Amino acid sequence: MYKKRVSINKRYQLMEESISKEQIRMIQVNIDQKLDCHSTSFMLTSPTDDGEKSIISSKLAISFAEQGKKVLLVDANLRNPSIHNWFQLTNQSGLTNVIVKEEDIQHHIKETLFPGLFVLPTGPNPLNLSDLWVTSKIKGMVRKVQLEYDVVIFEAPPFLNVSDSQILANQCDGVILVVKANKTKKADVLKTKDYLEKTSNSILGVIYQTG
Known part of the structure; x- marks a missing residue:
């Protein structure tokens, strides 16, 4: 357990280097102000590139848990699952078991070393992804x-690459976009924004990464 905690701390330091705690706090405050309800669910995505979404999702989840909230972080990025790696969890079962096989979600949610924070990994990739993304x-x-x-946070795949995020966004209270400087095209950002607005999805904020 000691070795595992040391490894988690090292991974957390990598998160700190990627995006500061103050940036995360500002995002959290913005979400709290825009979503005044008992339970909040939101999705993190990017227009076309995964970037460092998983790091940001993880830090946001930790931040909310540190405020005394019960938080579930769901890895819905089946094409590039990574949340389980940040918390040193197995990915033998998870979201796909719940959706495709209709198994009890509590059997696949995993507790982390951060009090109040739980993770649902992607689980095994189904033979047919269309079996998962049923509205x-x-x-x-x-x-x-x-x-x-x-608080429920969904780490989702790039918005314009596949329909997964578009289906998931319609079920969440809001969306946070992650944009990478000198990498994400302005046209892709505007296209994502237009789609979300046309489908009445609330954009809670945009995280602009310069590093």
């Missing part, structure tokens, strides 16, 4: 976790 199933899962947790 009615996603909607049921989101509503269920909203009843159990104060």
